[in-house]
Amino acid sequence: MENYVANSFDKNYAAAWSMDQGGFSAGLAQNLLNYLKKNKINAKSCLDICCGTGEFLGYFAKAGLTCAGTEIAKSMVDFCKEKYPTQSFTLTKAIYDLPVKGKFDVITCNHDMVNTIERFVDWQKLFKEVEDHLTRDGVFMFDYYTKTKLQNWNEVTYEESDNMDHVSAIRKGMDNKCIMNEVYYIKNDDGTYNKTFDVQVEAYFENDEIVAALNKAGFKHVTLCNFSLEPATDTATRNRIHVIARR
Template identity: 25%
Template sequence: MASYETFAKVYDSIMDDTLYDLWTNFSLRHLPKKKHAKLLELACGTGIQSIRFKQAGFDVTGLDLSQDMLELAEKRAQAAQVAIPFVQGNMLDLSSVGKFDYVTCYSDSICYMQDEVEVGDVFKQVYDHLNEDGIFIFDVHSTYQIDEVFPGYSYHENAEDFTMVWDSYADEAPHSVVHELTFFIQEEDGRFTRFDEIHEERTYDILTYDILLEQAGFKSFKVYADFEDKEPDEKSKRWFFICQK
């Protein structure tokens, strides 16, 4: 097994599975029921959420920057006996994927954009690739989560075949954070290989997202918090935006 494939599997094993149920349930509450609705999942990773959407009756396409992740996604879809096209691509350019009724972008993937210009560019791309009255749902970290919760966060995990160290620090830009991840993953010959990853995330206040969505052309949006249909408060950790074209 290629090292990166092992690495992507480790990602899956440290990801809390219950989050996929929460994302699926939230989506099903807020996407109108419509036969064979076309759904594009941005930043689909190893395909777990795409498969959930397919099983819920959507006609799903998954898009991700990482070809390694998509290869795992394809294997996972075959094992689940579902047909999902997985496209290698950047959410800053959706010209290759066609039009959709719904677009989702979960797991704070928008927070990986470099600055608000890129966030606005993603919103415009999504808008241009939605059908009339189409819906875009995405989630981001709240400013509270980035400013108060993450800095100084440290998490270590020891499993039989891998060890992970995860430390988070405040970054220079407002509402930004750096996650430093180090993995030691056991190969088939018993040796451990080290992987280091730096993840930089940034969020904005709700008003900034509001302005960027309006500039992209969205006619309305609602904001909810933490997978529930409730308004955000000052300690909400994750904001969900439901936007209509």
């Protein structure tokens, strides 16, 4: 464990995030693998945009797919390269940067990372880039926080567990934005703590304009789903939507 480092997304944050949020990635990976099986899609490769510690990709690697990830944080790329030496990880400058060569059967971007794109024109850029990097029957899966969730989100929560404490402070920002502060205090054996944190701005857009942008980018079949990746019947009131987009 490194001593306290005042950098967002350092190695301590990776460890804390993984303990706190790893279950979401595990469940979603399993649901997507089930979706592929149910729809008889024989996927051989997967690219996870914003791959973090490779939590999600790990399940696809285990299922025999060739995996790749893009990341904005060098610490995450280094972490993934060490953990999965045979897979490919690329350091990028923007979420829509997909400098990875070749086409993929599956492209994912989970954990509302798409909401970190503040301008809608850049969501459109991402959708087009993804479409360009998919094989003919490829599947794009991503999730986002809806306007319902973000438009008035002001909340402070505190959770304590045996190995760490977590303080989350979320407040409504200007226009369509929310500011999220996540602080983890990781407990050491000697009773001291390692503090690590992240600050993130997330923006919301309307469900209809997101679907229209996906169609415009070339996705003919767009389904708004729940976490199980089944069509959602309550899209107007949902906090988070998982999208399955096919060409």
